[in-house]
Amino acid sequence: MGAIVEVKVPDIGDFKDVPVIELHVKAGDRVKPEDPLLTLESDKATMEVPAPAAGVIKEMRVKIGDTVSAGSVIALLAGEGAGTAAPSPAALPSVAAPPAPVSAPGGVAEVRVPDIGDFKDVPVIEIHVQPGATVKPEDSLVTLESDKATMDVPSPLSGTVSALKVAIGDRVSEGSVLLLLATGAATPAAASAVPAAVAAAPSASAPASAAAGASTAAGTRAATIGETGFALAYAGPAVRRLARELRVDLGQIKGSGDKGRIVRTDVEAFAKSGGAAGPAKAAAPAGGAAGLELLPWPKVDFAKFGPIDLQPLARIKKISAANLHRNWVMIPHVTNHDQADITDLEAFRVQLNKENEKSGIKVTMLAFMIKVAVATLQKFPEFNASLDGDNLVMKRYWHIGFAADTPNGLVVPVIRDADKKGVVAIVKEMSDLAKLARDGKLKPDQMQGGTFTISSLGGIGGTYFTPIINAPEVAIMGVCRSFWQQISSDGKQYSSRLMLPLSLSWDHRVIDGAAAARFNSHFAALLSDMRRALI
Numbered sequence: 049m050g051a052i053v054e055v056k057v058p059d060i061g062d063f064k065d066v067p068v069i070e071l072h073v074k075a076g077d078r079v080k081p082e083d084p085l086l087t088l089e090s091d092k093a094t095m096e097v098p099a100p101a102a103g104v105i106k107e108m109r110v111k112i113g114d115t116v117s118a119g120s121v122i123a124l125l126a127g128e129g130a131g132t133a134a135p136s137p138a139a140l141p142s143v144a145a146p147p148a149p150v151s152a153p154g155g156v157a158e159v160r161v162p163d164i165g166d167f168k169d170v171p172v173i174e175i176h177v178q179p180g181a182t183v184k185p186e187d188s189l190v191t192l193e194s195d196k197a198t199m200d201v202p203s204p205l206s207g208t209v210s211a212l213k214v215a216i217g218d219r220v221s222e223g224s225v226l227l228l229l230a231t232g233a234a235t236p237a238a239a240s241a242v243p244a245a246v247a248a249a250p251s252a253s254a255p256a257s258a259a260a261g262a263s264t265a266a267g268t269r270a271a272t273i274g275e276t277g278f279a280l281a282y283a284g285p286a287v288r289r290l291a292r293e294l295r296v297d298l299g300q301i302k303g304s305g306d307k308g309r310i311v312r313t314d315v316e317a318f319a320k321s322g323g324a325a326g327p328a329k330a331a332a333p334a335g336g337a338a339g340l341e342l343l344p345w346p347k348v349d350f351a352k353f354g355p356i357d358l359q360p361l362a363r364i365k366k367i368s369a370a371n372l373h374r375n376w377v378m379i380p381h382v383t384n385h386d387q388a389d390i391t392d393l394e395a396f397r398v399q400l401n402k403e404n405e406k407s408g409i410k411v412t413m414l415a416f417m418i419k420v421a422v423a424t425l426q427k428f429p430e431f432n433a434s435l436d437g438d439n440l441v442m443k444r445y446w447h448i449g450f451a452a453d454t455p456n457g458l459v460v461p462v463i464r465d466a467d468k469k470g471v472v473a474i475v476k477e478m479s480d481l482a483k484l485a486r487d488g489k490l491k492p493d494q495m496q497g498g499t500f501t502i503s504s505l506g507g508i509g510g511t512y513f514t515p516i517i518n519a520p521e522v523a524i525m526g527v528c529r530s531f532w533q534q535i536s537s538d539g540k541q542y543s544s545r546l547m548l549p550l551s552l553s554w555d556h557r558v559i560d561g562a563a564a565a566r567f568n569s570h571f572a573a574l575l576s577d578m579r580r581a582l583i
C-alpha cells in the first residue's frame with residue numbers, strides 16, 4: 049500500500065460551490081483508476097470525479113449536499129503502487145460557460161460548444177430542435193455525452209433555428225458550431241449589442257437528456273430491461289453503468305435523489321429486493337410466461353480482431369429497437385407470401401402521371417396499396433383489430449401507417465381515415481408526412497392511431513421479407529420490388545406480367561393461416577383489378 053494522498057476536486061472551470069449529489073464509494077472500498085468517486089451537479093452540468101489511481105478509500109471527506117470547488121479535498125486514498133496523486137484534470141470534466149463572441153452575419157448567431165474542459169470529440173447524442181423551431185434562452189438545444197458526463201447545451205438567446213450544423217453521432221469539441229440561430233430582433237445595430245456568435249453553457253443532465261448510456265450495452269446483458277424507460281430515466285452515467293451491471297431496469301425505479309434523480313443506492317436497493325432482471329430471461333408477456341432460459345449475449349472484445357469505431361444509436365433507433373424487440377418476442381408472427389399482377393395498375397399509374405405532369409403530383413404505387421388495404425381490411429375486419437386481454441377490439445376506422453426510412457431511423461406516419469380519401473389526397477398527405485419524417489418534425493399524434501401498416505421496400509429492391517408487426521396492430525403488409533414474369537393460366541400460353549411481391553405478417557393469436565391466405569389473395573386481386581374494390 050502506498051502513501052495516503054488527498055483526492056481533490058480539480059479545475060472545474062468557473063464553477064464554485066457545486067453540490068455533491070451522489071457518493072459512489074465509502075471508506076474501505078477498493079477503487080481502480082477512473083472509478084467514479086462522486087458526482088457533482090451544478091445548474092449547468094453533471095460531473096463525475098473519478099479515482100486518480102488504484103487504492104483503498106481511507107476516508108470520505110464530503111457527504112451528499114456538501115458544496116465543493118476546485119481544490120476541495122473529497123477523500124483520502126491509500127494508493128496502491130506509484131504515482132497516486134490528485135485527479136488528473138484530463139480525467140474530469142471541467143465545464144464553464146463564458147460567452148465567446150465571434151463575428152457573424154447580423155441577426156444570425158452561431159451557437160457553438162462552449163468550454164467543456166478537457167473534453168474533445170464528445171458525441172452529440174440528442175438534438176432537441178429542428179430548423180424552424182423557435183427557442184428561448186436556456187431551452188435545451190443538444191445533448192453531449194462523454195463517458196464521464198452528460199451535458200445539455202442550452203440556447204443562449206431567443207430566436208429561430210435556421211440551420212443545424214451537427215447530426216446525432218457527430219463528435220464536437222469546444223468551439224464547434226452546433227447551429228445557426230436567427231435572432232429576429234437583431235439589426236446591424238442590435239447585433240453589436242448582442243454577440244452574434246455565442247458559446248452556450250452546457251446545462252445539467254436533465255431527465256429529458258438522459259437517453260445516455262442505453263446504447264453501448266443495450267442488448268448485451270439485460271433481456272428484460274425496457275430500453276425506452278431506461279433511456280428516459282433521470283440518472284447519471286455512473287448509475288446507468290451500475291444499473292447495466294446489476295441488470296436493473298432504471299425505468300422501474302422511483303429516484304430518491306433531488307428532483308427524483310435515481311442514485312446509486314436506489315439501484316442497489318432495487319437489485320437487492322429481487323427487482324433485477326435474471327440473466328437468462330427474455331421479456332415476458334403481461335400475465336407472465338416462463339423465462340426463455342437463453343444463453344447470455346456473447347461478449348466479444350471486437351478490437352482484438354481489427355480496428356473498430358463505436359457509433360452511438362440515434363434516439364429514434366433506440367426507441368424503435370425496444371418496440372421492435374418487444375413486438376418480435378411477444379407476438380407469434382407468421383408471414384404469408386403472395387404476388388399481385390399489377391401490369392394494368394402500373395400502366396394506369398404511368399398514364400395518370402403523364403396526364404397530371406403539369407400539376408407536379410406523382411401518384412405512387414403505395415397510395416394505391418393504401419386504398420387496397422382499406423378495402424381488404426373492410427372485408428376481413430379481424431385484421432383491423434387489436435388484442436385487449438380476452439377481447440378483440442374491432443376498429444370502425446381505417447388509419448393506415450406506412451414505414452418511412454429517415455436518416456435517424458424508421459418511423460411510421462399514419463394516414464388517418466384513408467377510407468374517406470382519394471388516391472391523390474393520399475399521395476399529397478404521404479409526401480408531406482414523409483418530408484416531416486425525414487426532417488425529424490413528425491408530431492407524436494401523426495404516428496398514432498394506426499390500424500394496419502404497409503412497409504414498402506419497392507423503391508429499393510428485394511423479393512420478400514418478414515415485416516415485424518407494429519403492435520398493437522395485428523398485421524402488416526411488406527412489399528418489395530415488382531418484376532416481370534412469364535405467367536400462364538393453362539401451362540401453354542404465356543405472357544409477360546408485372547408482379548408485385550407481397551409479404552403479410554400476422555398475429556397467430558388473432559388470425560389463422562387460412563384467413564391470412566384469403567387476405568393476401570384478396571389484396572392481390574384488388575391490385576390486379578381495382579374495379580373489384582367497388583363490389
Ligand code: CAO
Binds near residue numbers: 415451452482504528
Ligand atoms: N416496385 C418497383 N418499383 C417501385 C416500387 C415497387 N413496388 N415501389 C416504388 N417503386 C419505384 C417508384 O416507381 C419510384 O421510381 P421512379 O423514381 O423511377 O419514379 C421509386 O421506386 C420511388 O418510389 P416512390 O416515390 O413511389 O416512393 P415510395 O412510395 O415507394 O416510398 C416511402 C415512399 C416513404 C415509403 C419510402 O421513401 C421509404 O421510406 N421506404 C422504406 C420503408 C422501410 O424502410 N421499410 C422497412 C421497414 S422494416 O424495417
